[in-house]
Amino acid sequence: MGTVTKALELLNLFTKGRPLIGLSDLARLADLNKATCYRLISELCDFGLVEQIGTAREYRLGPAVLRLSALREAQVPTREAAMPVLQALAQKTGETAHLSLLMGSELHTLGFAYSTGHMTRVTMEDAEVLPFHATSSGLVVLAFQPEAFRETVLAQPIPRLTGRTETAPQALRARLAEVRGQGFAESRGAFQAEVHSIAVPLFDALGRCTGAVAVAALASRMSEDQRRLIRFALASAGSEITSLWGGTLPADIATLWRLAA
Amino acid sequence: MGTVTKALELLNLFTKGRPLIGLSDLARLADLNKATCYRLISELCDFGLVEQIGTAREYRLGPAVLRLSALREAQVPTREAAMPVLQALAQKTGETAHLSLLMGSELHTLGFAYSTGHMTRVTMEDAEVLPFHATSSGLVVLAFQPEAFRETVLAQPIPRLTGRTETAPQALRARLAEVRGQGFAESRGAFQAEVHSIAVPLFDALGRCTGAVAVAALASRMSEDQRRLIRFALASAGSEITSLWGGTLPADIATLWRLAA
DNA sequence: AACCATCGGTTCAAATAATAAACCGACAAG
DNA sequence: CTTGTCGGTTTATTATTTGAACCGATGGTT
Numbered sequence: 001m002g003t004v005t006k007a008l009e010l011l012n013l014f015t016k017g018r019p020l021i022g023l024s025d026l027a028r029l030a031d032l033n034k035a036t037c038y039r040l041i042s043e044l045c046d047f048g049l050v051e052q053i054g055t056a057r058e059y060r061l062g063p064a065v066l067r068l069s070a071l072r073e074a075q076v077p078t079r080e081a082a083m084p085v086l087q088a089l090a091q092k093t094g095e096t097a098h099l100s101l102l103m104g105s106e107l108h109t110l111g112f113a114y115s116t117g118h119m120t121r122v123t124m125e126d127a128e129v130l131p132f133h134a135t136s137s138g139l140v141v142l143a144f145q146p147e148a149f150r151e152t153v154l155a156q157p158i159p160r161l162t163g164r165t166e167t168a169p170q171a172l173r174a175r176l177a178e179v180r181g182q183g184f185a186e187s188r189g190a191f192q193a194e195v196h197s198i199a200v201p202l203f204d205a206l207g208r209c210t211g212a213v214a215v216a217a218l219a220s221r222m223s224e225d226q227r228r229l230i231r232f233a234l235a236s237a238g239s240e241i242t243s244l245w246g247g248t249l250p251a252d253i254a255t256l257w258r259l260a261a
Numbered sequence: 262m263g264t265v266t267k268a269l270e271l272l273n274l275f276t277k278g279r280p281l282i283g284l285s286d287l288a289r290l291a292d293l294n295k296a297t298c299y300r301l302i303s304e305l306c307d308f309g310l311v312e313q314i315g316t317a318r319e320y321r322l323g324p325a326v327l328r329l330s331a332l333r334e335a336q337v338p339t340r341e342a343a344m345p346v347l348q349a350l351a352q353k354t355g356e357t358a359h360l361s362l363l364m365g366s367e368l369h370t371l372g373f374a375y376s377t378g379h380m381t382r383v384t385m386e387d388a389e390v391l392p393f394h395a396t397s398s399g400l401v402v403l404a405f406q407p408e409a410f411r412e413t414v415l416a417q418p419i420p421r422l423t424g425r426t427e428t429a430p431q432a433l434r435a436r437l438a439e440v441r442g443q444g445f446a447e448s449r450g451a452f453q454a455e456v457h458s459i460a461v462p463l464f465d466a467l468g469r470c471t472g473a474v475a476v477a478a479l480a481s482r483m484s485e486d487q488r489r490l491i492r493f494a495l496a497s498a499g500s501e502i503t504s505l506w507g508g509t510l511p512a513d514i515a516t517l518w519r520l521a522a
Numbered sequence: 523a524a525c526c527a528t529c530g531g532t533t534c535a536a537a538t539a540a541t542a543a544a545c546c547g548a549c550a551a552g
Numbered sequence: 553c554t555t556g557t558c559g560g561t562t563t564a565t566t567a568t569t570t571g572a573a574c575c576g577a578t579g580g581t582t
Contacts, residue, residue, distance in 0.1 A: 003539075003569070004268040004304040011329060019336040023530055033571050038531065043265040048364040049329075053466075057530060061333040063362050066340055067369045068272060068310075069330030070387040072322040075280040079327055101324050103309040108328050126331040205314075264540065264568075284559055294542050299560065318559060 006032065007040040011049065011061070016125055020058040079111055081244040086213070087113040089237045093230050095217040096122040097237075100130055100137045102145075102210050105152070107138055110211070122195050122216040131191065133158050133172055134165050136199035137212040140185035143176040144201045144209035150176065164189040183256030184231060189219055196222040198230050200238035200257075203247040210247075213237050231260055267293065268301040272310065272322070277386055281319040340372055342505040347474065348374040350498045354491050356478040357383040360502075361391055361398045363406075363471050366413070368399055371472070383456050383477040392452065394433055395422050397460035398473040401446035404437040405462045405470035411437065425450045444517030445492060450480055457483040459491050461499035461518075464508040471508075474498050492521055 013021060013029050021029070027037035041059055044050045048064030073080055082099050089097040094117035101110045112124040132138035132153050142150055154169045166172055179185040184200045191197075199214035215230045235257035242249050274282060274290050282290070288298035302320055305311040309325030334341055343360050350358040355378035362371045373385035393399035393414050403411055415430045427433055440446040445461045452458075460475035476491045496518035503510050 002300065002304050003264045004301060005307065007265040007268075008304070008308040008310070014332060016332065016335060019332075024528075033569095034530085035532075035572090036570055039263065039569080040265060043263050043269070046266065046365060047269040049269070060336060061329055062364075063333070063339060063371075064364050065326060065329040065333050066362075066371060067364060067388045068322055068326040070371070071275060071277065071280075072324070072326050074277060074387060075321060078324060101327075103323075103325050103328060104307060110324075110327060110331070126335060127328045285557075295559085296543085296561080297541055300540075 014061050020060050022058045082241045085237050085240050090115040092233045093215050095215050097215050098124050099213050134161050134190040136185045136187040136197040137214045140199045140201045141212050143179035162193045183253050194219050200234045203242050205246050207250050275322050281321050283319045343502045346498050346501050351376040353494045354476050356476050358476050359385050361473050394419050395426050395451040397446045397448040397458040398475045401460045401462045402473050404440035423454045444514050455480050461495045464503050466507050
């Protein structure tokens with residue numbers, strides 16, 4: 001593994017739940033020698049991707065990420081373009097809408113929007129990792145990846161997250177084939193027990209699936225009528241975001257979505 | 262220089278004006294061997310910090326920067342916290358307000374707000390580099406850096422950008438001392454000929470100056486009254502942002518700003 | 523106070539990973 | 553058909569990275 005990759009993996013150790021990390025912890029978490037870790041994190045620090053704060057000298061993500069993000073959004077307004085669609089989707093369905101993007105080999109939440117319609121709602125966090133096998137977004141993105149990628153994911157440990165999580169690779173393969181045939185995916189409490197969600201895939205200019213948009217609702221509110229409404233709204237949001245991104249919807253998906261409507 | 266730093270410097274080559282770069286260009290710009298450059302950019306690509314697009318296989322900043330930025334803002338809402346203050350500042354002064362942050366050894370624009378008061382305005386770009394010697398933000402940030410940093414900057418080539426750009430290191434040193442004595446800095450057409458601007462420093466929790474907030478106006482509108490108004494609004498915005506960031510205003514600055522008001 | 527563990531950071535010989543130059547096939551212009 | 557460029561690959565050589573031991577500082581325990 002290259003030195004650069006090792007350094008970048010240090011960045012992945014910073015999460016919502018663990019925003020500050022000391023040098024020794026960092027070395028342990030990354031399974032690196034302390035000296036190595038120190039050199040790497042120092043270089044990240046010099047660049048501003050991480051910064052060191054306080055008396056405990058802990059590290060956290062630095063301001064340079066903001067600058068890079070501003071540049072990226074100026075060129076490719078991925079998040080900015082999708083957010084209004086997401087908000088409209090949340091409003092139309094009365095539930096929580098969220099957007100996720102495939103980054104490397106992980107699916108990350110990039111943004112979400114709440115509805116003002118109900119007192120209870122599914123809450124989300126930005127920048128969290130979504131498991132491929134247990135979320136509607138994960139399933140739908142995985143379903144539309146090249147087979148090699150699918151098998152790599154299925155070859156990894158598949159944790160049971162709730163009583164309704166499917167963990168058998170063979171069953172998941174069948175599930176993914178079904179998703180490809182439908183043009184959307186559904187999760188019924190496989191990630192969090194009370195949450196049902198439906199997701200549709202998003203595509204880039206080369207027709208590759210690079211993310212998903214989903215609606216997550218409390219299980220108790222997910223009637224058959226509501227399901228239909230959500231699927232319809234999702235199909236429309238999915239084509240809109242794909243088009244805003246300059247992507248192209250594969251012809252078969254467009255057909256599937258038209259039929260569903 | 263470490264391998265990681267070399268890789269990260271590749272990221273700095275992507276700018277507003279040059280968002281897409283091919284492998285050979287990248288190697289030339291970074292002054293790296295093509296093979297070296299390929300390895301480095303590939304690792305950045307694998308991580309998602311950079312992505313490769315189109316038929317020409319050019320590279321651009323990738324989606325991972327969005328995720329990191331979302332994490333950072335969740336922990337330290339630098340930009341998000343400052344933007345409302347910036348908007349109020351633009352409204353109050355009738356001119357363009359902007360925020361810049363010291364990242365590594367460069368000062369970058371992090372955000373800006375326009376006033377709706379005039380038909381003409383100073384326009385800004387996100388994520389652009391501000392020269393230390395020719396902008397009010399640059400001068401004020403440089404003035405409050407440790408001497409070693411100041412001298413490093415002054416030792417570098419100092420380009421003349423307009424007819425009114427001061428380029429003599431000795432004169433700049435005197436200018437910086439004056440800025441320290443005033444608690445704010447002013448640029449009269451030293452960056453762009455028709456633009457006058459005034460800036461105040463921002464401080465972190467350890468009392469280090471990490472950025473600046475500035476108001477940029479067309480020279481023709483910069484009367485003595487307007488100057489006073491802007492200085493007053495800036496002092497208030499400066500303390501507000503510093504405090505929102507959890508920073509502490511050095512006592513002497515607080516005094517200077519009180520006197521000016 | 524003495525002890526012990528841990529912290530962030532440093533040192534230096536030994537091991538490993540990065541590098542430069544040459545090369546590849548593909549493409550485009552002349 | 554030559555010439556130059558592109559993105560990408562290969563290889564022996566070289567320089568960087570690495571690991572273990574070591575610092576002084578800090579803070580809790582006996």
